[in-house]
Amino acid sequence: MSEAGVIHDIGYQRYEGPRLGRRYSMWSIYVHSVRSAFGIGRTAKAKLLPVAMFTLACLASLIIVVVSSQFPEPILSYVGLVSTFSYGITAFAAITAPELASRDLRNSLLPLYFSRPPHRTDYALAKFGALISSVFIMYAGPLLIMFIGMAFSSGSIGDVFGELGDLMPGLASGLIHSVVVAAIALPLASLTGRRVFATGLIIAVFLLSAPISGALQSFSRGDAAYLAGLLNPVNLLNGVDEWLFGTVNEITLIGRFGPIYGVAALLLAVLGTALLMWRYKKVKS
Amino acid sequence: MSPHVNLIETESLEKRYGGTVTALADLTVTIEPGIVGLVGANGAGKSTLIKLSLGLLEPTGGKIRVLGLDPLTDGNAIRARVGYMPEHDCLPPDVSAAEFVTHMGRVSGLPAAAARERASETLRHVGLYEERYRQIGGYSTGMKQRVKLAQALVHDPELLLLDEPTNGLDPEGRRAMLALVHRIGSEFGISVVVCSHLLGEIERICTSLVAIENGRLLRSASLSSMTQHSDILMIEVDDGEDALSERLSGDGLAVRRKDRVLMVTLNGDNTFDMIRDAVADLDLSLHRLEQHRHQVADLFREEASHV
Numbered sequence: 001m002s003e004a005g006v007i008h009d010i011g012y013q014r015y016e017g018p019r020l021g022r023r024y025s026m027w028s029i030y031v032h033s034v035r036s037a038f039g040i041g042r043t044a045k046a047k048l049l050p051v052a053m054f055t056l057a058c059l060a061s062l063i064i065v066v067v068s069s070q071f072p073e074p075i076l077s078y079v080g081l082v083s084t085f086s087y088g089i090t091a092f093a094a095i096t097a098p099e100l101a102s103r104d105l106r107n108s109l110l111p112l113y114f115s116r117p118p119h120r121t122d123y124a125l126a127k128f129g130a131l132i133s134s135v136f137i138m139y140a141g142p143l144l145i146m147f148i149g150m151a152f153s154s155g156s157i158g159d160v161f162g163e164l165g166d167l168m169p170g171l172a173s174g175l176i177h178s179v180v181v182a183a184i185a186l187p188l189a190s191l192t193g194r195r196v197f198a199t200g201l202i203i204a205v206f207l208l209s210a211p212i213s214g215a216l217q218s219f220s221r222g223d224a225a226y227l228a229g230l231l232n233p234v235n236l237l238n239g240v241d242e243w244l245f246g247t248v249n250e251i252t253l254i255g256r257f258g259p260i261y262g263v264a265a266l267l268l269a270v271l272g273t274a275l276l277m278w279r280y281k282k283v284k285s
Numbered sequence: 286m287s288p289h290v291n292l293i294e295t296e297s298l299e300k301r302y303g304g305t306v307t308a309l310a311d312l313t314v315t316i317e318p319g320i321v322g323l324v325g326a327n328g329a330g331k332s333t334l335i336k337l338s339l340g341l342l343e344p345t346g347g348k349i350r351v352l353g354l355d356p357l358t359d360g361n362a363i364r365a366r367v368g369y370m371p372e373h374d375c376l377p378p379d380v381s382a383a384e385f386v387t388h389m390g391r392v393s394g395l396p397a398a399a400a401r402e403r404a405s406e407t408l409r410h411v412g413l414y415e416e417r418y419r420q421i422g423g424y425s426t427g428m429k430q431r432v433k434l435a436q437a438l439v440h441d442p443e444l445l446l447l448d449e450p451t452n453g454l455d456p457e458g459r460r461a462m463l464a465l466v467h468r469i470g471s472e473f474g475i476s477v478v479v480c481s482h483l484l485g486e487i488e489r490i491c492t493s494l495v496a497i498e499n500g501r502l503l504r505s506a507s508l509s510s511m512t513q514h515s516d517i518l519m520i521e522v523d524d525g526e527d528a529l530s531e532r533l534s535g536d537g538l539a540v541r542r543k544d545r546v547l548m549v550t551l552n553g554d555n556t557f558d559m560i561r562d563a564v565a566d567l568d569l570s571l572h573r574l575e576q577h578r579h580q581v582a583d584l585f586r587e588e589a590s591h592v
Contacts, residue, residue: 020394028388107376108371
């Protein structure tokens with residue numbers, strides 16, 4: 001081929017600059033993953049779904065703000081918004097987690113990563129962090145829109161600080177939801193290189209358990225009804241909201257079992273992370 | 286790069302998969318800097334040796350050192366200084382080569398700006414220009430192989446490990462890829478270990494060869510020591526090989542016969558003249574007179590047939 005001469009002319013330059021360590025490698029995987037979760041640096045087709053979902057969530061939030069401004073009291077608190085949006089956002093996780101984990105498996109990219117400085121666990125943690133962040137962005141966008149809307153419609157600067165105080169539990173709740181949702185979705189996605197299967201698996205876990213949990217909650221009496229929320233991740237998370245922030249929506253009945261919901265969420269997050277690590281230690285490269 | 290550190294040293298290296306499949310058995314070899322061909326049939330253990338070098342696998346016995354370091358304890362240091370091109374497809378179809386190689390550069394530890402710069406430079410070196418902004422999914426096999434090579438080269442490694450870089454390429458693509466590997470080894474000053482099951486192909490670009498068979502070392506030598514006295518001319522004529530053989534032997538040339546082909550040791554330029562005169566005097570029709578290129582391959586084959 002004719003480029004041989006051209007290549008010769010350019011000449012090869014050795015790289016004398018800094019080489020950053022493992023942490024930076026992890027950070028690079030993390031940034032790349034968050035970007036690709038929203039389709040940045042990829043085709044327009046890859047951007048379509050995540051951007052549409054984000055826009056939809058923000059629009060929904062905007063409508064809630066507008067409606068709320070017609071009433072003396074807001075129709076939904078910040079934590080309530082997180083609880084309400086959770087089902088929609090698990091769908092986002094079901095699409096994004098395979099994007100982050102299954103795609104690399106499918107394209108046999110792991111040998112390229114593992115032949116570089118990051119360890120297998122570094123890779124897994126970077127991907128986990130990226131999924132948490134991506135899911136959190138889906139909560140944070142609508143929360144911020146709600147905050148800005150509320151702040152503008154409020155009368156005094158004191159009210160703005162009041163709103164800010166209310167926003168914080170909302171963000172905290174969004175973070176808890178993000179961690180637990182990611183801890184369930186990512187290990188499932190890492191099982192298969194087929195994105196469709198991974199998405200189906202995640203949706204199955206999140207959605208199929210919902211009617212069981214809901215039915216038990218409605219038809220049981222006493223303690224059984226209060227514990228039924230544990231059977232579905234989203235109900236479980238809403239129970240945690242209930243326990244920590246005392247939301248008034250009562251989506252999940254928890255009774256006096258709030259701490260059990262807290263421990264269950266924590267266990268899920270730890271177990272999910274452990275399974276993810278174990279999976280990537282074993283995965284063939 | 287310190288030229289006196291051996292690229293890869295192994296001592297009784299052994300790797301078994303699941304206790305039954307033995308990929309490497311008692312492999313002791315020292316690979317010195319240069320362009321090293323690692324040859325052997327499919328399943329001889331070439332890929333396993335590469336993966337052990339990177340610390341992607343753990344040996345079940347023996348020792349291995351890469352650039353003087355132990356992959357198990359200093360894996361990070363090795364992986365930062367080595368570039369690896371796997372045998373199989375390993376590229377995401379829905380990103381551009383520029384974006385992908387930049388990302389891989391960053392994972393290797395290059396700061397963002399440097400990674401971007403080196404990615405486009407490296408892609409240019411492997412022969413990808415404007416097409417580097419297109420999605421990899423639309424590339425030909427040859428272009429994909431170049432991207433795979435570029436991602437191994439982007440962080441300016443001291444050692445490149447190439448696993449069957451000519452896999453799936455047409456003859457022209459193979460030639461271009463081998464020329465590229467040769468240039469990396471000779472002009473870029475990067476040591477290269479290149480795996481292939483086609484000895485005839487890589488012997489032309491290598492400074493030394495290591496042959497393994499069934500996980501054992503068959504032979505390892507620098508190419509110069511193997512080919513020192515191996516300049517051989519192959520002569521093919523229409524009948525009359527016997528007469529020609531006699532005549533050339535009478536002229537003081539070393540002649541060997543292999544089927545219908547006469548192999549004559551090249552002894553300076555006048556060997557050609559002697560052959561020309563002999564053919565003319567005997568009134569034979571000369572079909573072929575060429576310098577024998579596959580001497581190394583023959584050496585290996587002879588060796589293999591004794592094992």
